[in-house]
Amino acid sequence: MGIRAASETDWPAVWPFWRDIVEAGETYAYPLGATTDQARGWWFDGSRVTVLEEDGRILGSAKMGPNRPGRGAHVGTASFMVDASARGRGVGRRLAEDMVAWHRAEGFAGIQFNAVVETNTAAVRLWQDLGFAIVGTVPGAFDSAQHGRVGLHVMYLDLG
Template structure:
């Protein structure tokens, strides 16, 4: 498995799992029913985007960069998408480790995840294993298809 910078030419391989994840309504607050062009614009929004591929097949993608511009740019953030067919193979962990190292290498002071759905227990567990802490949970801030309104965790990793 290798991680490399994504290009717009990778979008046709990312789009199917991006759409499946968003349409499931369990982990991302992107609008349902987005077109491929809309979704590509949100994913390739100027952030650094990478893909993880194995034998030429893209299994996941992450985007990363400053959480806020200007005086908040010393704190990074990231988003992750992993193809359902590749779950359980360490794709999310590899992407997470890559993102943490990239932020360290770029001199960020911390990483902040603004909205980790509390019922996404696999992601919460992974981020905690990588050193993130839940700082707060906004109650009923996410409308899960399965669970109804659930909390969103604000998670933080100090890189100093």
Template sequence: MTIRPATEADWPAIWPFWREIVEAGETYAYPLGATSDQARAWWFDGSHVVVWDEAGTVLGTAKMGPNRPGRGSHVGTASFMVDPAARGRGLGRRLGEHVVQWHRDQGFAAIQFNAVVETNRAAVRLWQDLGFVVVGTVPRAFDSAAHGRVGLHVMHLDLS
């Protein structure tokens, strides 16, 4: 089991669970019905991307980097996806810990998650366990397939 930098060659392994997660309509606001090429361009958008590789099988991925350019680039951000078939094994936590350490190592002052769906209780709990706090919630900003319009949390971790 290793977390390693992703390459474009990893995309065929990421794409099936990326599509499944997005199409479920519960955690990401990417457009439904995206093609593989569109999704790859969104995920590999210049961010630092890693994968969780277990004996040659990609089970999860994260992308990270500055939340904003220029004068906001001292605050990082990240996005995570774990293959639904591999959930419950601690991969999300390990990816989260990796991302926090990566931001520390790169000299970021903080990490800000812009859009954590409030009904995604497992993610909210994980980020809180890792020290993030909810600094605000945008009401009814996400159209959940199961719950209708729900809030998006803005979450923050001070790295100083």
């Protein structure tokens, strides 16, 4: 498995699992029913985008960059999508470790996740394993398709 910079030519391989993850309604607040063009625009929004590829097949993707512009640009953020068929194989962890290393190399002071769905326990556990702390939870801020309104964790990793 190798991680490389993504280009928009990778989008046809990312789109099916991006769409499935968003449409499941459990982890992302992107609008349901997005077109491939809308979704590509959101994913390739000027951020650094990577893909994890194995034997020519893209198993996951991450996007990362500053959490906010201007005076907040010293803190990074990221988002991740892993194909359901590749879950449990370390794809998310490899993408996450690459993302943390990139933020460090770029001189970011920390990484903030603004909206980690509290019922997404695999992601919460991964972020905590990598040193992220839950700094707060916004009650009922995410409308989960399965669980109804659940909290969104704000998570932070100090890179200092």
